Structures are given as structure tokens and as C-alpha cells.
Amino acid sequence: MxxxxxxxxxxxxxxxxxxxxxxxxxxxxxxxxxxxxxxxxxxxxxxxxxxxxxxxxxxxxxxxxxxxxxxxxxxxxxxxxxxxxxxxxxxxxxxxxxxxxxxxxxxxxxxxxxxxxxxxxxxxxxxxxxxxxxxxxxxxxxxxxxYPWAVFYRPSLFAERGYSEPKTFDEWMALNQQMASDGLIPMAFAAKDGWEPMGTFDMLNLRINGYDYHISLLAGNEAWDGDQVKKVFEVWAQMLPYAQEAALGRTWQEAAQSLLQKQSGTFLLGMFLQQQFAASEEAKDDLDFFIFPEIDPAIGADVVEAPIxxxxxxxxxxxxxxxxxxxxxxxxxxxxxxxxxxxxxxxxxxxxxxxxxYSALQKKAVKVIEEAKNISQFLDRDSRPDFASTVIGPALQAFIRDPGNIDSILDTVEKQKHFLFTS
Known part of the structure; x- marks a missing residue:
């Protein structure tokens, strides 16, 4: 092919x-x-x-x-x-x-x-x-x-600006709008290596379509060009204007520095983000997170991404x-x-x-994991290695580069999925 x-x-x-x-x-x-x-x-x-x-x-x-x-x-x-x-x-x-x-x-x-x-x-x-x-x-x-994936932020910045943790997606979008109005980059974002945006896709798909569908999709049992996946990208397209620009040329470490320097308000990433804060006496304990907010009340927000x-x-x-x-x-x-x-x-x-x-952050993470109904791993761990690395990673980068071309991108992903999972 x-x-x-x-x-x-x-x-x-x-x-x-x-x-x-x-x-x-x-x-x-x-x-x-x-x-x-x-x-x-x-x-x-x-x-x-x-x-x-x-x-x-x-x-x-x-x-x-x-x-x-x-x-x-x-x-x-x-x-x-x-x-x-x-x-x-x-x-x-x-x-x-x-x-x-x-x-x-x-x-x-x-x-x-x-x-x-x-x-x-x-x-x-x-x-x-x-x-x-x-x-x-x-x-x-x-x-x-x-470690869990979550939306990280600096509590001191939230206190300075009067922000509070959002509980729903609409509240999060309103917070993003407020941050943008305040001159901040609402969401730090990196996509240079292809795996970083997989976390955003995972959380959107889990919140929009649920855990069972998510696992089935990554196992090759669902259509990537179907309406359910397209809905994920439609919602993601609403978020992109608030994301840090030029993500395709940025590593996660570089994006983390913008959060550390209070140039960005939040960053969806794994808790390994803390590594970038450890050397700063001023900021090493100034890190907290909220779980990815609920989008559909029927689906809820009780699935946590926690790679082992x-x-x-x-x-x-x-x-x-x-x-x-x-x-x-x-x-x-x-x-x-x-x-x-x-x-x-x-x-x-x-x-x-x-x-x-354990730090307060670690104890909070343990509690979140204990309360989760289901735990996903990560897209490149929950699917075939050749599919995740050579198909999905580049496809997500293509979407970030040109979000208006999602139909063509997903059509190609579905064809590649069929070839890899049936060969």
C-alpha cells in the first residue's frame, strides 16, 4: 500500500x-x-x-x-x-x-x-x-x-489571577478565554516527537466516547473515519486556538519551561512534568493538577490515564x-x-x-488513581507499535498543522489501520 x-x-x-x-x-x-x-x-x-x-x-x-x-x-x-x-x-x-x-x-x-x-x-x-x-x-x-496524565498548573499563578480549577469542559474553555485575555498562553503544547499530542487525543476520546470504545478503537476494532472519532477532532479544533503555537517544533521540556516561567497557564502532560520544576527552589513545590474535565455527563470523568x-x-x-x-x-x-x-x-x-x-502532589495522584473507575495506559502503549508510531503520531501532527483537513487524514488512518491489523 x-x-x-x-x-x-x-x-x-x-x-x-x-x-x-x-x-x-x-x-x-x-x-x-x-x-x-x-x-x-x-x-x-x-x-x-x-x-x-x-x-x-x-x-x-x-x-x-x-x-x-x-x-x-x-x-x-x-x-x-x-x-x-x-x-x-x-x-x-x-x-x-x-x-x-x-x-x-x-x-x-x-x-x-x-x-x-x-x-x-x-x-x-x-x-x-x-x-x-x-x-x-x-x-x-x-x-x-x-504516573497520571492530568492538566498541570502553578497554584501561585491561579491565586494571583483569581483562577479556579474547572470541573467541566465549558468551564475549562471559559478559563482558557480568560487566560488569553490576561495575556497568557492558556495551554502549553508540544508535538515535536509525535507522542505528546496522543495524550490529548486519549483524554478527549475517553471523555467523549468512553473507555470501552477507546480501548476497542486502539485495538483496531473501530473505524477511525467514523463520526465518533471525527467528533473528537471537532472538539480538539475548538481547543487549538488556545494552545501554544508552533507545537510541531517544540519538545515537552520546552513547553514545560513556559509553564515554569508563568508564560503558560496549564499543560496537559504526565506527572514527569515535575522533573522540569525540581531544580527551581521557587517553583519546585508550586505545582498542582486537575483531571481532564467532563465533556459528556453520560460518560463522566472517572477514567484516568496512568501509564505503568x-x-x-x-x-x-x-x-x-x-x-x-x-x-x-x-x-x-x-x-x-x-x-x-x-x-x-x-x-x-x-x-x-x-x-x-510522598509530596502533596504524589498523594493527590495516588488518591486520583484509587478513585478511578478505569485506568488507560497511553495511545502508544494501548495499540500496536507500528500503528501508533508510524500512523497515528504523524496523523496527529498533520491535524495540528492543518485542522481543516481532518476528513482526509482520518480516511488515510483508517486505510492504514485496515492494512496493519489485517496483514
Whole structure:
């Protein structure tokens, strides 16, 4: 099938990195035979930003049963190149996410069944076990942390301007109008890497069409060119005039800086946004959020997007016992406590983790998750990797570039979906 122009691959540094991802793991620990792979556990990590990379190193230092070698790759490069990575000679253990994509790799026999490890796991909630399992009940993923997606803002700015948290979409739009009148950018926005606007699509679809439809759509069972999806983009088009301009050239970190500097009023993102506030003594505790407001009272606002991060084990690890031992360590509250203490933008998956030092923001996030009726992962975790990365990401960027062309964009998405999900 011929790809439309907005889906054609772009060559450059990223393309080179994607092609080379499968061999970087071997390069990281040496290919000369000087490494005894039966004694070293290799770990592939996508924790490339400064704060999570530091936290990851501290957590790995707590595992002393075996020597480890960590291979860190740029987060987006790792995510987009994961299939080639797994089909080559991957690290023994690697960072990944719960959801459709984890199960997809299990179905393709690219990862190990770790049910035997789970038999010794303590303190992990049943919901986390379910999120880590295949449809036939095998455990293939070890969760460590999670974080909600929400609409973040600086309480001091809201107090200065007399703003209050909106409870409905109409109230939010009225707040956006007021912020614009006050000379603020109502909504910080980034779309450079394609995944950032997926969060906006997810929340709009969940609020307009509901959780069951959302999951079915991402699984390829609904029409992307149908009225229900078009309604999502119609509502999104109403929001775009309030969004930060030139989003296609902006990273989430750059958008977060506009919120930090009080140039923007709100930012829909994951709680990892807090990483950009951590270095500021003036602002590090000046961050709060409200959940994405209700749009349809019949649907409500009781679904929260809360991606679960964790680890998977390669289908054929060089150090099998070391890999199992590491996976069990990664399930412990001690490991999660190190990550969360170093990076408070996360919440531990283990119910045994220490919450005594959680910030007000973390405690609020825990409460929101506990009260949620359903929890979604994220578009690029709840759908096929090739569909999310090569079809939906570019399609959302095309919509942001030209919102009046949505019929043509969705027609192309539906054709691509049919090809990928039936091939």
C-alpha cells in the first residue's frame, strides 16, 4: 500500500539511530569476548533524561547479586526502535511499559514468560499483576512505577489571577478565554516527537466516547473515519486556538519551561512534568493538577490515564538466572523507593513502598488513581507499535498543522489501520 505524504519516513540522525539500536547493546558491553555474559546482566534503559537517568543508576546500584551493565538510549529512539531491538540481540532485561505493546511482544515470542518470578513477588496489587499479564494469564512484565496524565498548573499563578480549577469542559474553555485575555498562553503544547499530542487525543476520546470504545478503537476494532472519532477532532479544533503555537517544533521540556516561567497557564502532560520544576527552589513545590474535565455527563470523568513503567526480560537472555534475580529485585519496594525518592514525579507500583515522604502532589495522584473507575495506559502503549508510531503520531501532527483537513487524514488512518491489523 502506498503511504500518503504525511506518513513517509524521514531520514536523518533519528533514522540512523533506529537502525543501529539493535547493535548498541552489544557495543555497550563489548563484542570482543572479554565479557562473561553468564556473570553479567545487561540492561537496556530508555531513562535518558538527567533526572530519571540518575534515579535509574541509584536503583541499579542497590542490586548486588550480579554485575550489571546498563545501556542507555535516548527515550524516543528506544521506543520507536524497540521491535528491531528485540529481533536482534537485545539486553537481558530492558525498560518497557504495561499494556497492549507488552502483550504484543509476548505474542510474537520476543520476551520471556516471567510467571515463575512473579510467584515470589510480594506486595504487588492485583491490578498491577493484571496489567502485567497476557490474555491467557502469563506474567510477562514487572511494574515499578506509574504516573497520571492530568492538566498541570502553578497554584501561585491561579491565586494571583483569581483562577479556579474547572470541573467541566465549558468551564475549562471559559478559563482558557480568560487566560488569553490576561495575556497568557492558556495551554502549553508540544508535538515535536509525535507522542505528546496522543495524550490529548486519549483524554478527549475517553471523555467523549468512553473507555470501552477507546480501548476497542486502539485495538483496531473501530473505524477511525467514523463520526465518533471525527467528533473528537471537532472538539480538539475548538481547543487549538488556545494552545501554544508552533507545537510541531517544540519538545515537552520546552513547553514545560513556559509553564515554569508563568508564560503558560496549564499543560496537559504526565506527572514527569515535575522533573522540569525540581531544580527551581521557587517553583519546585508550586505545582498542582486537575483531571481532564467532563465533556459528556453520560460518560463522566472517572477514567484516568496512568501509564505503568517497568521491565521485561528478553526471550533468550544470556544470563538467565541473573536476569530472573534482577527482575525479582525490581519488584521490591526497596527498588521502587530508590526511584521515587530520586524522582518524585513517579509513584511506586508496590503497595509495600514507603509513602511517608510522598509530596502533596504524589498523594493527590495516588488518591486520583484509587478513585478511578478505569485506568488507560497511553495511545502508544494501548495499540500496536507500528500503528501508533508510524500512523497515528504523524496523523496527529498533520491535524495540528492543518485542522481543516481532518476528513482526509482520518480516511488515510483508517486505510492504514485496515492494512496493519489485517496483514
Amino acid at each position: 502506498k503511504q500518503p505524504a504525511f506518513l513517509l519516513p524521514r531520514l536523518g540522525r533519528r533514522s540512523f539511530l533506529l537502525g543501529s539500536l539493535g547493535v548498541t547493546a552489544a557495543a555497550a558491553v563489548g563484542c570482543s569476548g572479554s565479557v562473561d555474559y553468564t556473570k553479567v546482566v545487561t540492561v537496556g534503559s530508555d531513562q535518558s533524561d538527567d533526572a530519571p537517568r540518575k534515579a535509574f543508576a541509584e536503583m541499579m546500584a542497590g542490586f548486588t547479586a550480579h554485575e550489571t551493565k546498563v545501556n542507555t538510549v535516548d527515550h524516543e529512539t528506544f521506543k520507536e526502535g524497540i521491535t528491531n531491538y528485540l529481533q536482534g540481540r537485545p539486553d537481558d532485561v530492558f525498560t518497557w511499559f504495561a499494556g497492549y505493546r507488552a502483550r504484543y511482544f509476548a505474542e510474537k515470542e520476543l520476551v520471556s514468560d516471567i510467571s515463575d518470578v512473579w510467584a515470589n513477588v510480594e506486595g504487588m496489587p492485583e491490578s498491577m499483576k493484571n496489567a502485567s499479564s497476557t490474555t491467557d494469564g502469563r506474567q510477562i512484565f514487572m511494574p515499578m512505577t506509574y 513503567d517497568g521491565f521485561m526480560m528478553a526471550a533468550d537472555p544470556r544470563n538467565l538466572q541473573g536476569s530472573r534475580d534482577l527482575m525479582l529485585y525490581l519488584s521490591t519496594p526497596e527498588a521502587a523507593d530508590i526511584i521515587v525518592a530520586a524522582d518524585p514525579s513517579r509513584i511506586a507500583a508496590s503497595s509495600l513502598a514507603d509513602q511517608s515522604n
